[in-house]
Amino acid sequence: MEQLLQGVFDGIALGSRYSLIVLGFVVIYRATGIINFAQGGFLLIGAFLTYNFSQTWGWNFYLSLFLSMIVTSIIAILIQLLLLHRSLKEITAGGFCLLIWSVSFYNGNTHLVSLIIGLIAGVFIYFLVRGLEIRFGSSQSNELPIFGSIIVTIGILFVIKQVVPSIWGFAEINMGDPWGFKIIKAGDLVFTHAKLWTIALTAIALLGFFLVNRYTKIGIAMRAAHFDHEAAFAQGISLKVVFATAFGIAGAVAALAGTVTGVGIAQLTPNMDLIVFLAFPAMILGGFDSPGGAVIGGVIVGIIQNLTKVYQPEWDLHWLGVGFDRVMVFIVMLVILMIRPYGLFGTKEVHRV
Amino acid sequence: MEDALEKKEKPILSVDNLEVVYNEVILVLRGISMNVSEGEIVALLGANGAGKTTLLRSITGLLEIHRGKITKGSVSFLGEKTNRYDPSRLVRAGLSQVMEGRRIFAELTVEENLKAGAYTVASRQKIAEAHDRVVGLFPVLASRSRSTAGYLSGGEQQMLAIGRALMTSPRLLVLDEPSLGLAPLLVQQIRDIIETVNRQGTSVLLVEQNATMALSIANRGYVLENGRIVRDGLSHELLQDDDIKEFYLGVGEAGRRSFRDVKTYRRRKRWSA
Structure with missing residues (x-):
């Protein structure tokens, strides 16, 4: 019994990370229709910024976390404004600008010189593409289709995954959290501070989000826009x-x-964004367009994964292989998709024939 | 007729020789001129595909997201040329619309729908005043303010759509087919409400297929066919017009008696090719 409870608690702690990740996906999907693959990149930026503020600059951990959230959200907004919902010529020009910038930088120029060269190249490409569009007839829409924007987010993810290690290195580093190995014991149950704080911080963030979504003007506007853009x-x-x-x-x-x-200890690496792929089943399980579903889906996935991890050796299921806990999540996802193809809380799409 | 049209003061909405093209190939409006003066109700009549909704879209700034483009002419609201304005800017300027098919936010509550309508209004006091006015016009919305909008009846949804548009206290209210899919009694009710709104000082541009209803409250009317305005005049004149009677009011052409005549009915003429 203790083992089960312990497994569930640890699962919730794991699942709350998934919930946060999935919430990010769902919020963007609801508002824009884009599945934002760069979410893993935002995760990296946020984690390394917290590390940078709290370890390198020695600020208070919670203050660092708060600042990191603000800075990351500003970066995300800038990325959206500059790169998404843009026309073909703007995206192409922006891509070339970044490309020329980095090529020039690695050939020994300073960042400033490289940036200027990149911008000139970008402007050139912009007018080139525009000229071609006029010459050969443009696609009628002046905006990239949704699918194009999704591909752009993959590109953004790759850029972030190059930029982050170029600043903070490839090594595994310590976040330097204030929780360490401190634990609270209740009977045979062990609650580590880190997990308790994970759950608490997640709960605060989710509560904040749901209050904003329900009661503020922008929250109502977001829900209205999700329901009917036009x-x-x-x-x-x-x-x-x-x-x-x-x-x-x-x-x-x-x-x-x-x-x-x-x-x-040594958990912070530039490959940390792979957790995003483990969160995908949570999104599909909860329903693509439901923030509440995201949270519940995340927690369910966390609990399933953790219980599998706990009980697999217990029940002599070694032959299922190491890392079966991650596979188990996908199995459960498939089963749920068979029963409810739109997820537990997603909107059932009705197409009129 | 000419001086009857001119007698009101300067128009708050005027459309001048407007030409609209969809997808850069489909010409939908072929030079339309019309106007709405302060305090008027103007009806816009026409059959399916005549271009009514397109005209509304170019007035309310929704053309672009339907890949339409104004290729000639202009739309002006309150003396400003608004060809390239987006709806947000037009709503702030005082032009509000009720879209065809109500388009309420069915997942939100009635209250939230009204709040979403008041998105552009910054002052809380103004929102409260507008809210009081809307609730005064539609008491049913107050009694159901907490229920999900999708569960309202058709008539209530239409009232909510109009109420939502009124939350910005607009100078001009544009309604696209408010009587669509409503029972005759409800059409009456909507009609009365439009009249009341107008009496409270909002000009109304009313697009309708239900010509009887529209002309019964409008001061003036325009008839749109094939992307052109083919008739305009005071409502009572239009109501007397034989062609209008036949094409839009479903009466007239004496002498047609048997079902066979009806079955083989062809319009005698079209006003434009």
Whole structure:
């Protein structure tokens, strides 16, 4: 019995990370229709910023975490404004600008010179693409289709995954959290401070999000825009603001998720964003467009994964292989998809024929 | 007729020789000119596909997201040229719309729908005043303020849609087919409400297929066909017009008696090609 309770508690701690990650996905998906693969990148940025503030600069850990959430959300908003919901020529120009910048930097120029060369190249490409569009007839829409934007987010993820190690290195480092190995014992149950704080911080962040989503003007606007883009637009709700807010929220929760994932000894690495792929089943399980579903899906996935880990050796299931706990999550996801294809709390899409 | 049209003061909405193209190939509006003066109700009539909704979209700034483009002419609201304004800016300027098919936010509560309507209004006091006014017009919304909007009846949803549009206290209210899919009694009710709103000082542009209803409250009317305005005039004149009677009011052409005549009915003429 203790073992089960312990397993569930540890599972909730694991699952709350998933909840935060999935919430980021869901918020952006609801607002813009994009599945933001760069979410893992935001997670990295947030985690390393917290590390940088608290270890390198020696600030208070909670203050660092808070600042990291704010900075990450600003970065996310900037990425959205500059790179997503843009036209083909802007995206191409921006990509070339980054490319030329980095090539020039690695050839020994300073950042400033490289940036200027990159910008010139970007402007050149912009007018080149525009010229081609005029010459050969543009695609009618002046905006990249949703699918194009999703691919752009993958590109952003790769860029972030190069930039982060170039600043903080590839080594595994210690986050330097204030929790260490401190524990609270209740009977045979062991609660580590780190896990308790993970759950508590997640709960605070989620509560904050749901209050904003339910009661504030921007929250109502976001829900309205999710339900009917055009009608919301017609009511004067600025979709740009809604998009930017969604990215801001996603950045903030990603920073928190990254930080609580990176705590402990030598847990903070530039490959930490792989946890995002473990969170995917949680998103599908909870339903793509339901924030509440995201949280519950995350917790369920965490508990399933952890219980599998606990009971697999217990029941002599070694032959299922090491790391079966991660596979188990996908099995449960498949079963749930068979029963409810739109997830536990997702909206059932009705198509009129 | 000419001086009857001119007698009101300067228009708050004027559309001048407007031409609209979708997808850069489909010409939908072919040079439309019309206007709405302060305090008026203007009806816009026309059959399916005549271009009514397109005209509304170009007035309310929704053309772009439907890949439409104004290629000629202009739309002005309150003397400002608004061809390239987005809805947010137009709503702030005082132009509010009720879209075709109500388009309420069904997942939100009634109260939240109204709040979403007041998104552009910054002052809490103004929101409260507008809210009181809307609730005064539609008492049913107050009694159901906490229920999910999707569970309201059709008539209540239409009232909510109008109420939501009124939350910004607009100078001009644009309604697209408010009587669509409603029982005759409810159409009456909506009609009365539009009249009341107008009496409280909001000009109304009413797009309708239900010509009887629209002309019964409008001061003036325009008839749209094939992307052109083919008739305009005071409502009572339009109501007397034989062609309008036949095409839009479903009466007229004496002498047609048997079902066979009805079955083989062809419009005698079209106003435009």
